[in-house]
Amino acid sequence: MNEMKKTVITLNVNNETYELVAYPNRTLLEVLRDDLHLTGTKESCGEGVCGSCTVLVDGTPVRSCLTLAVAVQGKEITTIEGLRVGEKLHPVQEAFVNHHAIQCGFCSPGMILTSYALLKEDPRPTEAAIRRALSGNICRCTGYAKIVEAVKSLAEEGK
Amino acid sequence: MRLPPFQYLEPTNVEEALSMIAVHKEAVKIMAGGTDLLNRMKLRLIKPTFVMNIGKLRNMDGIDSGDTETVIGANTRLKDIAGAPLINKKFRAIAEAASRVASPTITNMATVGGNILQNTRCMYYDQSRMVLNGLERCHKRGGTVCLAVKGSQRCFSVYQGDMAPVLTAFDARCILERKGSTRTVSIRELFTNNGVTPFAIGADELLTKIIIPKPEGIYGSAYRKLRLRGSVDYPLASAAAFVSVTNNRKVTTCRVVIGASGAAPKVIDVASCETDLEEIAQKAYECAEGVDNLQMPGAYRRKMVSVLTKRAIKAAINGIKEGM
Numbered sequence: 001m002n003e004m005k006k007t008v009i010t011l012n013v014n015n016e017t018y019e020l021v022a023y024p025n026r027t028l029l030e031v032l033r034d035d036l037h038l039t040g041t042k043e044s045c046g047e048g049v050c051g052s053c054t055v056l057v058d059g060t061p062v063r064s065c066l067t068l069a070v071a072v073q074g075k076e077i078t079t080i081e082g083l084r085v086g087e088k089l090h091p092v093q094e095a096f097v098n099h100h101a102i103q104c105g106f107c108s109p110g111m112i113l114t115s116y117a118l119l120k121e122d123p124r125p126t127e128a129a130i131r132r133a134l135s136g137n138i139c140r141c142t143g144y145a146k147i148v149e150a151v152k153s154l155a156e157e158g159k
Numbered sequence: 160m161r162l163p164p165f166q167y168l169e170p171t172n173v174e175e176a177l178s179m180i181a182v183h184k185e186a187v188k189i190m191a192g193g194t195d196l197l198n199r200m201k202l203r204l205i206k207p208t209f210v211m212n213i214g215k216l217r218n219m220d221g222i223d224s225g226d227t228e229t230v231i232g233a234n235t236r237l238k239d240i241a242g243a244p245l246i247n248k249k250f251r252a253i254a255e256a257a258s259r260v261a262s263p264t265i266t267n268m269a270t271v272g273g274n275i276l277q278n279t280r281c282m283y284y285d286q287s288r289m290v291l292n293g294l295e296r297c298h299k300r301g302g303t304v305c306l307a308v309k310g311s312q313r314c315f316s317v318y319q320g321d322m323a324p325v326l327t328a329f330d331a332r333c334i335l336e337r338k339g340s341t342r343t344v345s346i347r348e349l350f351t352n353n354g355v356t357p358f359a360i361g362a363d364e365l366l367t368k369i370i371i372p373k374p375e376g377i378y379g380s381a382y383r384k385l386r387l388r389g390s391v392d393y394p395l396a397s398a399a400a401f402v403s404v405t406n407n408r409k410v411t412t413c414r415v416v417i418g419a420s421g422a423a424p425k426v427i428d429v430a431s432c433e434t435d436l437e438e439i440a441q442k443a444y445e446c447a448e449g450v451d452n453l454q455m456p457g458a459y460r461r462k463m464v465s466v467l468t469k470r471a472i473k474a475a476i477n478g479i480k481e482g483m
Binding site for chain 2: 023027136
């Protein structure tokens with residue numbers, strides 16, 4: 001058995017600082033869900049394929065199931081819980097609701113955060129750019145059309 | 160899927176990283192983006208004592224263009240390569256390959272060095288313990304059989320990296336550093352063509368840079384790949400082409416490299432620059448291993464290698480025409 005030592009991990013999640021003692025083999029996904037109880041981030045495939053566990057690290061979408069928590073200390077981590085503005089949903093979340101882009105909702109946190117990052121980088125993406133950006137997020141319910149429509153509505157508004 | 164236990168190392172510079180691997184050698188696995196390594200660990204294909212994170216070593220990062228060569232740091236994220244105007248303009252195939260690795264979120268994390276050094280894959284190997292427990296131990300797992308090619312004395316696992324074929328088409332070199340010394344090798348020399356141990360790199364060596372020599376004359380390049388979905392998947396067959404011509408449009412070089420066709424990218428020997436397109440495609444077909452060990456039938460993948468070879472060469476030639 002490999003001897004593994006616990007270490008103090010300091011994470012900045014949604015503009016709050018969390019300090020925890022954990023083994024280095026804990027993924028960011030595990031820490032977010034099990035230690036910080038931020039269960040908006042979902043685990044599905046666990047191997048970087050589906051995009052359910054997508055969070056933002058310094059504004060960039062990454063797979064939290066393939067990210068070690070210990071490796072993202074000092075970086076700004078944003079989960080779906082950090083997107084709301086006060087008690088209001090973020091415009092990207094609102095667009096998903098208004099366009100019926102959510103069915104079971106399991107892919108939605110990853111879809112929304114990926115869309116948010118895309119719109120930050122390119123406020124008026126083309127439909128091709130939207131589809132390309134979301135091509136690593138898998139949805140088994142909506143058939144994608146409503147999701148693309150939701151993001152397009154924001155692109156047209158330049159939000 | 161939980162990761163197995165390990166001790167975590169995070170060097171702050173390349174020298175410290177080299178010292179760490181000089182001490183721990185085979186016991187340490189190097190993590191850059193983590194997208195390949197952590198999956199292999201989750202499947203318990205490897206259980207390293209140490210994981211060394213080099214992802215934060217900034218002096219191994221970035222693209223630097225000089226008069227005679229372009230240097231890409233091994234830690235450069237694939238997204239940055241795909242989006243770099245210089246790479247898109249001068250090394251089109253490299254940009255195409257980088258943009259088609261897995262999915263956009265993976266390219267935000269994965270590095271070119273990690274992509275080059277990803278292990279070979281096989282549907283009888285890249286599986287959970289539960290599946291593997293029900294299978295006979297194959298060559299890649301230290302056994303004596305191949306489950307993909309019954310009776311085979313060797314491993315038929317497949318190298319499915321996207322970046323190595325295009326970098327080979329540009330005749331790239333790699334800088335490997337170990338504590339106290341550095342060596343430069345052709346990217347072709349990185350590969351053993353043995354599925355069990357696919358890389359000719361010492362346990363105490365670190366891939367730090369990839370050097371692309373400035374091509375001669377007027378040239379074009381392209382990369383084409385086959386995969387089940389338009390995103391996410393590894394290549395099931397691929398072809399990279401580099402074509403250069405003189406001012407009077409005489410072809411001087413036509414270098415074709417096929418991927419996902421064996422344990423290493425394969426350079427198709429184009430004896431004469433005047434070789435017919437169909438003839439090159441036939442050679443690519445003959446070089447490809449059509450084994451039923453990935454998601455599509457081996458015979459189909461093999462045929463597609465020849466199709467992709469033709470498409471890549473045509474696209475490279477079109478690139479030349481557009482640039483003229």
